[in-house]
Amino acid sequence: MSTSIATDHSTRDRIAAAAAPLFADRGFAGVSVRDIADAVGIKAASLYNHYADKEALYFAVLALVFSRRAALVEDALKATGTPRARLKEMVSALVQGTAGDPVAARLLQRELLDGDIRRFERLVGDVFGRPFAHMTALLTELAPGGDGAQTAAYLISLIHGYCVFAPVFPALDPSLTTDTSVLADNLAEELLGRMERPRP
Amino acid sequence: MSTSIATDHSTRDRIAAAAAPLFADRGFAGVSVRDIADAVGIKAASLYNHYADKEALYFAVLALVFSRRAALVEDALKATGTPRARLKEMVSALVQGTAGDPVAARLLQRELLDGDIRRFERLVGDVFGRPFAHMTALLTELAPGGDGAQTAAYLISLIHGYCVFAPVFPALDPSLTTDTSVLADNLAEELLGRMERPRP
DNA sequence: GTGAGACTAACGAACGTTAGTTAGGCTTGG
């Protein structure tokens, strides 16, 4: 209503793109609309030609970043091949989507901190529900005896948690790897190992 | 220097205790000193009789909350008994320290987001370094072939990640459990299973 | 015992700054 649609490919999107890393780094309250305007190269007041208020801009950023991230995972789940290859592909896409896109990862983490149940439900319904269901389906297919959804939940938790902790690991123990491709390999191998031995 | 020592058990600590859940819920920038003062039942100006500024208060909150949490884990590591029992004790303490103390968990998550390398190093040196080293030692003792530090890192990542995601799980899949004692049991069993089979 | 002086910790008021937001005018591409 208050924002134009015709020029979405232009300034409106540039604003969201510029705001994303700022919100990811410092959070909603930590970023001023003047900061965002500076990053775009316009004045703060001009933002209001494109977004109703700061919150609307924030939600637009979430939609932009998360839809991009969900698409990445979902693409990886379309891969064909041996079960082993498909699982490795999925794990690697998950790791890549988290470690390789810190803006998305940090925004997600902040959303988990600041959001309420309503926001979570919208997030799941809009972007994360589908890839999660597909992950669950793949894991259930590969290990019919186990609980695919639960395994998917553990997998996501571990990957996300690891990427969140990664910056502290060097301080905790210098031998800890921050190479996320190693993480992906370890996780895939671990999952495959569990599947070959049915009862953990 | 700027704050008294003789009355630490009184107002100064009450301020930190009242500020902790606020900072945990809304972050440093999301909480005003007036909010904190209201929670304590004094005026904002009076806070400055006890803390030099808002940031000093924030660091005091971190010290208060994290030292409490680290002590919990370290106590659990002092348990004696069979290796199996000690590991279960440790995992359960880790889960309890995260799921059972959401203020600490959320503050930690925010610190991982907002802190820089210097802050991480101080955090590790002051509180988290010792329990992590003890965890590593226990895991290495129980599975001499494996990499104890790496396993500890995975363990912490998974537990923290799971507790962070827990609020979204019901929206993702109603079958997912948010009962953290189940999580503790699963993790302990999984670790024990891996140790009995040396090479995954 | 009591009053003077030092100290603590509370207060209301105000400081300067920055926040998000709005109004209105200038510029310019279609």
Place this chain on the structure above:
DNA sequence: CCAAGCCTAACTAACGTTCGTTAGTCTCAC
């Protein structure tokens, strides 16, 4: 020519912080 989009200027509200003051408490010399 006109509307879309930028600008300057301004607003109110809230921010962290400082100030001067005051009420209460403790310690002692007298």
